[in-house]
Amino acid sequence: MLKVHHLSKFYEIKKHWYLKKERYTVFKNINFSLEQGENLMILGQSGCGKTTLAKILCFLENPNEGEVLYQNHNVHKINKEKQRLLRKEIQYCFQDQKMALNSYKKIKNLIQDGLENFNLKKNDEVIFDFFDRFGLKRQILECKPYELSGGEASRIGLIRALILKPKLLILDEITSMLDTKNSNEILCFLNQYQQKRNISYIFITHHKNLFDKFKYKKIQF
Numbered sequence: 001m002l003k004v005h006h007l008s009k010f011y012e013i014k015k016h017w018y019l020k021k022e023r024y025t026v027f028k029n030i031n032f033s034l035e036q037g038e039n040l041m042i043l044g045q046s047g048c049g050k051t052t053l054a055k056i057l058c059f060l061e062n063p064n065e066g067e068v069l070y071q072n073h074n075v076h077k078i079n080k081e082k083q084r085l086l087r088k089e090i091q092y093c094f095q096d097q098k099m100a101l102n103s104y105k106k107i108k109n110l111i112q113d114g115l116e117n118f119n120l121k122k123n124d125e126v127i128f129d130f131f132d133r134f135g136l137k138r139q140i141l142e143c144k145p146y147e148l149s150g151g152e153a154s155r156i157g158l159i160r161a162l163i164l165k166p167k168l169l170i171l172d173e174i175t176s177m178l179d180t181k182n183s184n185e186i187l188c189f190l191n192q193y194q195q196k197r198n199i200s201y202i203f204i205t206h207h208k209n210l211f212d213k214f215k216y217k218k219i220q221f
């Protein structure tokens with residue numbers, strides 16, 4: 001399903017206006033493959049490039065070298081319309097959902113917008129079911145992102161991704177804003193959901209022991 005060949009990312013940075021640009025390499029020559037239903041865990045110290053790799057995988061950023069093949073499409077070379085269609089299948093839950101969500105909109109509109117982007121109809125029952133499972137009060141639908149706790153916002157981000165029924169879900173520090181009870185409940189849910197839907201997950205985390213119930217391949221930066 002997903003093949004990554006010789007992927008490298010660097011930034012050209014100018015420290016002062018009068019100096020030449022310097023190359024800052026984030027990572028070099030990353031290779032891996034993932035079949036549908038398999039998981040990947042990306043591990044490494046802060047700042048080593050885990051989020052950058054995730055953003056490249058869901059084509060929010062371009063690599064400088066190498067390629068990402070999703071179902072044999074080179075995702076950085078296909079046109080925007082094709083990318084838009086694939087974006088429904090590859091969803092990315094940002095680490096900081098409060099920053100990622102549009103702060104001017106109510107949660108109910110943010111959920112609706114996500115569906116409308118892909119011409120899907122809102123199904124209140126499905127949304128309420130996720131709210132109940134993830135221990136979220138329905139009043140949150142009337143709130144704006146800045147009125148939510150970090151943990152509530154990360155669960156809203158997860159719901160926005162799941163209602164699109166992705167085939168690959170990238171979870172960037174999904175447990176970092178959650179207490180142990182909520183982390184366990186969500187990971188249990190994701191585990192059962194995988195058994196039903198054969199979805200693949202890419203976990204980015206500093207706490208790999210929380211993910212014991214999953215089988216996964218590993219990239220250690």
Ligand SMILES: Nc1ncnc2c1ncn2[C@@H]1O[C@H](COP(=O)(O)OP(=O)(O)OP(=O)(O)O)[C@@H](O)[C@H]1O
Nearest residue numbers: 011013026044045046047048049050051052053095
């Ligand atoms: N647009 C950019 N321009 C220059 N440097 C950048 C840019 N985006 C990211 N970086 C740098 O790339 C490196 C990797 O960042 P990234 O966010 O991928 O790290 P990370 O491994 O996800 O860290 P954390 O575990 O703290 O979330 C960092 O040093 C960051 O400063």
